Amino acid sequence: MASSFLFPARGTHAGTGTTQVFCVSTLYGAATLAAAIDAGLFRPVGRRLLVVSNNAGSPELSPSVDEMPGFEQLRGRFDDLVSWNETIAPFHPGGWAPRPDDIPIWERHLRLAWHLGDDSVELIVESIQVNPALAIAQIFTGAPVEVYADGLMSYGPTRSKIEPLVGERVRRLLHLDLVPGLKPLLLTEFGVEPELVPTDAFTRVLDELTDDVSATGIETPSVPPALLLGQYLSALGILSEREEEDLHIRMVRGAVALGHTHVVFKPHPSAPAVWSRLLEREAEKLGADLTILDSPVLAEVLYRRLKPALVVGCFSTALFTASAFYGLPVARTGTELLLERLAPYQNSNRVPVTIVDALLPPLDDDGKHRPDARVAELVAAVGYAMQPQIYPELRPAAEAYLSQQLNQYTWRYFKRRRLTALALPGAVPAQLARLPRNATARRMVRRARKLRRTVLRTGS
Numbered sequence: 001m002a003s004s005f006l007f008p009a010r011g012t013h014a015g016t017g018t019t020q021v022f023c024v025s026t027l028y029g030a031a032t033l034a035a036a037i038d039a040g041l042f043r044p045v046g047r048r049l050l051v052v053s054n055n056a057g058s059p060e061l062s063p064s065v066d067e068m069p070g071f072e073q074l075r076g077r078f079d080d081l082v083s084w085n086e087t088i089a090p091f092h093p094g095g096w097a098p099r100p101d102d103i104p105i106w107e108r109h110l111r112l113a114w115h116l117g118d119d120s121v122e123l124i125v126e127s128i129q130v131n132p133a134l135a136i137a138q139i140f141t142g143a144p145v146e147v148y149a150d151g152l153m154s155y156g157p158t159r160s161k162i163e164p165l166v167g168e169r170v171r172r173l174l175h176l177d178l179v180p181g182l183k184p185l186l187l188t189e190f191g192v193e194p195e196l197v198p199t200d201a202f203t204r205v206l207d208e209l210t211d212d213v214s215a216t217g218i219e220t221p222s223v224p225p226a227l228l229l230g231q232y233l234s235a236l237g238i239l240s241e242r243e244e245e246d247l248h249i250r251m252v253r254g255a256v257a258l259g260h261t262h263v264v265f266k267p268h269p270s271a272p273a274v275w276s277r278l279l280e281r282e283a284e285k286l287g288a289d290l291t292i293l294d295s296p297v298l299a300e301v302l303y304r305r306l307k308p309a310l311v312v313g314c315f316s317t318a319l320f321t322a323s324a325f326y327g328l329p330v331a332r333t334g335t336e337l338l339l340e341r342l343a344p345y346q347n348s349n350r351v352p353v354t355i356v357d358a359l360l361p362p363l364d365d366d367g368k369h370r371p372d373a374r375v376a377e378l379v380a381a382v383g384y385a386m387q388p389q390i391y392p393e394l395r396p397a398a399e400a401y402l403s404q405q406l407n408q409y410t411w412r413y414f415k416r417r418r419l420t421a422l423a424l425p426g427a428v429p430a431q432l433a434r435l436p437r438n439a440t441a442r443r444m445v446r447r448a449r450k451l452r453r454t455v456l457r458t459g460s
Helices: 027-038 071-075 084-088 100-113 133-139 151-155 199-211 241-257 273-286 299-306 318-326 335-341 350-359 375-386 392-405 416-421 439-458
Strands: 018-024 047-052 080-083 120-125 145-148 170-176 193-197 226-229 262-266 289-292 310-313 330-332
Touching: 018 027, 018 133, 027 071, 027 145, 027 170, 027 193, 027 199, 071 199, 080 084, 100 133, 120 133, 151 350, 193 199, 199 299, 199 318, 226 241, 226 299, 241 262, 241 273, 241 310, 262 273, 262 299, 273 289, 299 318, 310 318, 318 330, 335 350, 350 375, 375 392, 416 439
Parallel strands: 018 047, 018 120, 047 080, 120 145, 145 170, 170 193, 226 262, 226 310, 262 289, 310 330
Antiparallel strands: none
């Protein structure tokens, strides 16, 4: 377990210098940071400090990043390591933030506890709009900030307004090239430019992690399996537990229907064990050999170790690392249901689900699926509909897309009520739009204008 109180280590000094503070909560994020360091994307400084945060609902029941298989391969990039959970105990990292009047006290405390002395501090954080990244940025008031992307969410809008005292300090957004040609929308309201973490640097880091998982007992099978990725969407309140069980069962059925007799399921670390037993019974009924992995390794490590013939998931970022980085066949399932269920419309998962649905083939693909060539325009339209106050400059792009591209396939990405609230094309059914003198149509237009004024005033 990482400790919050350290003795001076290499690169640690009490004088003035610069310390880069890297904040991480997932092994995927740690691998991304390691790749960026290897690629020379951070300037040399006197000290690099890694702050590990365990954001699980019950941190005491879930392994922290530094306790996961493969982490030791990444540890050498940093001079010291501390635990954010221990630093703010007994508070939870996702729910705690400093009171404004206490910020100077907290900065003095962290400088003492983390041996920062009078060093200048540079912050490298993930998910800047929420805690703990936001809390740390608020504590180190004058420190420049760099953000590294949280998977597919970087292509969507910032989920909420960030105070200028934080947002104006962000210098760049580091991200992996998960969707070549698509530019992240995150933090563009502050003029933040994205910068790619080289794919080859990231895959080399994954190679290191792969070499370190032999102790987990994961061996390369003689027959390439279908790898199924669980996400535990019921924990987010998107699906019920029964619906998510059914989603996983459909994954097994779909993989077997495609001829895969060996199936590997990688559950979410927080998923209940009962799901595994249901899948085992379903696989046995279908005559398939099912392996359930209980080791908290990255899906990307499994790509190298298992060499799967197919990767199936809902909207996991790992679907794109499989396709873009390893050239593996991928398939999605459940995205239409999620697009319907995500609430409110501003839910930050909407853009990841939209991208997966628009670009990747369904598990029951009949050969007719074609990736959406206008996905950038689609994401701009969805991004504006999600956060019109933060990105008002995207309204013309949203209007252009909605007036030209709304059809039986693209309607799933939008809600008529949301379009009505923003007075966007598609708000009024076409048959009513042809009746400008109709009293009902006029009432709907007045209501749409009133709702739009309310939305823009309240930010809802």
